[in-house]
Amino acid sequence: MFVDRIKVFVQAGKGGRGCVSFRREKFVPKGGPDGGDGGRGGDVILLADRHVDNLTNLFYEPIIRAKNGEHGKGKKMTGSAGADKVVKVPAGTVVYAAEGPERSTFNVQRSTSSAEQLAIGNRQLAIPIVDIIRDGQEFVLCRGGAGGKGNVHFKSSRNRAPRQYTEGEEGEEGYFLLELRTIADAGLVGYPNAGKSTLLRKISAARPKVAAYPFTTLHPIVGVIEFPGYRRATIADIPGLIEGAHRGLGLGHEFLRHITRCRILVFVIDVAGSEGRNPVEDLQNLRREIGLYDPALSSRPWLVVANKMDLPDAKKNLEAVQERFPRTKIIPTSAANGEGMDALKEALAARTTNDKDIVSAGI
Ligand SMILES: Nc1nc2c(ncn2[C@@H]2O[C@H](COP(=O)(O)OP(=O)(O)OP(=O)(O)O)[C@@H](O)[C@H]2O)c(=O)[nH]1
Ligand SMILES: [Mg+2]
DSSP states (O other): OOOOEEEEEEEOOOOOOOOOOBOOBTTBTTOOBOOOOOOOOOOEEEEEOTTOOSSHHHHSOOEEEOOOOOOOBTTTBOOOOOOOEEEEEOTTEEEEEEOOSSOOOOOGGGOOSOSOOEEETTTEEEEEEEEEOSTTOEEEEEOOOOOOOOGGGGOOSSOSSOOOOOOOOOOOEEEEEEEEOOOOSEEEEEOTTSSHHHHHHHHSSOOOOOOSSSOOOOSOEEEEEEETTTEEEEEEEOOOOOTTGGGTOTTTTTTGGGGTTOSEEEEEEETTOGGGOOHHHHHHHHHHHHHHHOHHHHTSOEEEEEEOTTSTTHHHHHHHHHHHSTTSOEEEOBTTTTBTHHHHHHHHHHHSOSOOOOOOOOO
């Protein structure tokens, strides 16, 4: 199973209650108040971990709670703080405050975003809160409540034996939508069966499934390409697109968000025009689909891989594609027999620099 978008309920720990207690010792018949404070509730913290590449663990744990603080104790002892709950998420996770069955106490003001809102499902709104992009980055999603005060705080000249105390505060809680937008340098975009996964297998150590039927790839897979001089780039293979993906056809746009952070888009076309395809139209349609999904993607640097050069008609079609897109870099390849793999690697090496500025989710 691969989960890359999930709604969860998060609740930080409640603070412990303050204690009502009096000093009781031999020879001190009426000792003063000594009830300690409650401990603070634990926070729920998101931590980006590079060993995690999806949100599947949250599917099994959609309710995330941190521990409550301990109640205060006698002898002015403060209760111990509730343990924080640390949730590992992949780098690239975007977090939204979502609507839930009950009102959330989570303070949306903490959101760093402009008031941009995202419609999820029917009528539901989600407000972006944070984009967790770097390995090791931490974000306190819900803060634990403060501990209550013990009766030692309520002593006064008038009341030497106070019985007052305060309850601990509730921890923040709320519903959140977590959505993964894969972080990779380059993203492969193409129709089903164009050979995207075959290419990724050829140029990286990744092993996505390859088969002669459409929608073989069902979720994004990231491969690492090594260049001379210890340089490397990551490349994301996503499920194939089809015309009308923006209307939800095929696997729809569901997976296009995984290339929204890629600095370069690699359009893979079946230049042999197998199964009656027209490579020029394919490329035009793919360009249109990504623009309909997100206009910002239209201006992203891009190049074209004209795959399946080993098949008949490929040469003729390649010329037609280049004629239609005269200024575009087109690399003829055959993922089947390895032709053009070095040229593709070189083009990627030249276009993926070492500075690892990540395209943010616009939050
Ligand atoms: N002749 C030839 N066949 C190829 C080439 N590249 C891939 N294929 C074949 O095309 C079919 C589809 O390849 P995949 O790599 O699974 O295609 P994909 O683009 O990842 O497809 P989806 O995951 O369904 O989107 C397989 O049968 C491959 O063996 C090529 O260069 N030449
Ligand atoms: Mg594939």
